[in-house]
Amino acid sequence: MTAFRCTAKLLKAMKAKPVAEPAPPMNRLGEWTANLIQVGRIQLVLAVSEPTRFAVVLDAAPYATVTERFSQALFKALLNLDIPADMAAAEAEAVRPLQLAKSNSNSVLGTLNQFAFQIESYVWHGSANSAAELTRLLADTVVIQPKHIGFPAHRVREAFGLPSGDHREWMGSLPPAGTVLH
Numbered sequence: 001m002t003a004f005r006c007t008a009k010l011l012k013a014m015k016a017k018p019v020a021e022p023a024p025p026m027n028r029l030g031e032w033t034a035n036l037i038q039v040g041r042i043q044l045v046l047a048v049s050e051p052t053r054f055a056v057v058l059d060a061a062p063y064a065t066v067t068e069r070f071s072q073a074l075f076k077a078l079l080n081l082d083i084p085a086d087m088a089a090a091e092a093e094a095v096r097p098l099q100l101a102k103s104n105s106n107s108v109l110g111t112l113n114q115f116a117f118q119i120e121s122y123v124w125h126g127s128a129n130s131a132a133e134l135t136r137l138l139a140d141t142v143v144i145q146p147k148h149i150g151f152p153a154h155r156v157r158e159a160f161g162l163p164s165g166d167h168r169e170w171m172g173s174l175p176p177a178g179t180v181l182h
Contacts, residue, residue: 003031004067004098007109010036010045011100014063022101027094028159029054032070033108036060037116039123044131045070046115052155053111055138057119057131067098077135081153083160091160107146114144 003022011018013036025031034047043060047070056073058066071092078088103109115138122128122137139156143149154164 001026001097001099002095003101004047004070004095005031005033005101005103005105005108007033007035007103007112010034011102013060014066014100016100018101019099020101022099028091029095029156032056032095032098033103033105033112034066034070035103035109035112035116037119039120042123044119044134046112046119048108048111048115049152049156050105050108052152052159053108053143053149054152054156055111055115055135057134057138059131067100070098071096073131073135076132077139078156080132080136081139081156083157083162087160110145111143115141 001023002025005022006014006016006018022031029049030051032047032049034045037044037046045058045060045066047056047058048054054077056070056077058069058073060066074095075088075092078091079085083091118138118141119134122134128134128137139153140151142151149155151164157164
């Protein structure tokens with residue numbers, strides 16, 4: 001169980017009522033903060049792990065299933081970082097059930113804003129054609145603040161007790177740029 005801290009915009013779209021005091025996180029990647037972002041007609045949910053700034057991107061609709069779909073997307077994103085399947089599955093299970101809460105960190109919101117601009121650039125320039133591709137690209141994006149984060153993918157691997165090494169070796173090559181998200 002962990003908190004899924006949402007901006008007011010996302011809580012409104014999800015028609016959700018946040019809990020006042022979420023339980024402490026019971027997972028390696030800690031609490032997540034999420035926002036609803038829009039690029040053209042595309043609506044996405046962007047969630048960022050507080051301690052690692054690792055981002056997971058989901059299609060926003062249907063809003064009623066965001067929390068269930070988040071766990072599945074997290075599992076797949078961790079596999080893309082070469083996290084062993086058993087560890088990735090344990091983390092995806094440990095976040096359940098997600099407790100919806102209000103966002104509370106200006107620092108994490110700053111990362112969400114940085115990544116939202118990056119997503120807009122990736123979409124408009126045709127660098128990504130799915131939420132999964134956006135997630136992979138953001139893992140390879142240097143976080144501006146806080147500076148000690150660097151590449152989120154490195155912080156995630158460290159959280160699992162794995163060497164960070166050269167992230168390009170274990171991320172593999174990204175698929176060729178496809179069509180813009182629809």
